[in-house]
Amino acid sequence: MPIRSRMAGTTAPPPSRIRRFSRAQRLLHLILAITFFGMLWTGLCLWSPALAEVMNRPLAKQWHLWFSIALGISFVLILALRPRAVGAFAKEVDNLDHADRAWLKGGLRRVLETDDAPEQGWLNAGQKLNTAITIGLLVVLTLTGILLWLGERNTTFRFSGSIDVHDIATIMIVVLVCGHLYLALFNRTTRASLSGMVDGTVDREWARAHHGRWVAESEAATDESPD
Numbered sequence: 001m002p003i004r005s006r007m008a009g010t011t012a013p014p015p016s017r018i019r020r021f022s023r024a025q026r027l028l029h030l031i032l033a034i035t036f037f038g039m040l041w042t043g044l045c046l047w048s049p050a051l052a053e054v055m056n057r058p059l060a061k062q063w064h065l066w067f068s069i070a071l072g073i074s075f076v077l078i079l080a081l082r083p084r085a086v087g088a089f090a091k092e093v094d095n096l097d098h099a100d101r102a103w104l105k106g107g108l109r110r111v112l113e114t115d116d117a118p119e120q121g122w123l124n125a126g127q128k129l130n131t132a133i134t135i136g137l138l139v140v141l142t143l144t145g146i147l148l149w150l151g152e153r154n155t156t157f158r159f160s161g162s163i164d165v166h167d168i169a170t171i172m173i174v175v176l177v178c179g180h181l182y183l184a185l186f187n188r189t190t191r192a193s194l195s196g197m198v199d200g201t202v203d204r205e206w207a208r209a210h211h212g213r214w215v216a217e218s219e220a221a222t223d224e225s226p227d
Ligand code: HEM
Pocket: 020, 029, 032, 033, 036, 037, 123, 126, 127, 128, 130, 131, 134, 177, 180, 181, 184, 185, 193, 194, 195, 196, 197
């Protein structure tokens, strides 16, 4: 769709790249990725006796705790400093519209095949679900983690199920992240999204094919950036 130039009402083709994620959103995602893999690695060292020889248990436990604290503090800081960036994302995830329901009717096939998918907004229904489930699992991991930490200090907080729930949530989030990494790094039709999390922009025509309604809305608005 051509964009009207400010000069003498002429029309110019829109730039080939479109802004997808703001700096604050990318920073939050980067911190999430680093702390996630940090917690995963230190968690594996706590779980496996073989890996405990690579990183001893007391050190792994300390780092495990610090990664989770770093994630929590970063989230609060970014939310406080850039509420619009976090708010825009939360609003998008919270809004499951008719296009999302149509997308979901295609089942799992939609994740890999986008040919006959209904036109999607900024995030498709699969991404909204991925975000909601990831956040839910992070909350479960935090709560059971706090109980495990408290349980080591006070028997009132020691519950036999805490560790099982912590482990099951870990397995679930690892499966989810593996699927997420496959789509972001390897799947032919979706890997063009990676630059959106690196420099903030994606190819406009790719975005039009995958998130057509979002591109149309961005082009209609004067400011394409979410923050
Ligand atoms: C180095 C590893 C990672 C890479 C390369 C990566 C890549 C990406 C990319 C490219 C997007 C944007 C997709 C789009 O344009 O719509 C994205 C979004 C997202 N990422 Fe990651 N990611 C990584 C790690 C993680 C981890 C560890 C988590 C969670 C624990 C995570 C959670 C999310 C969520 C919730 C979204 C928004 C919804 C979605 O696109 O599914 N990412 N990621």
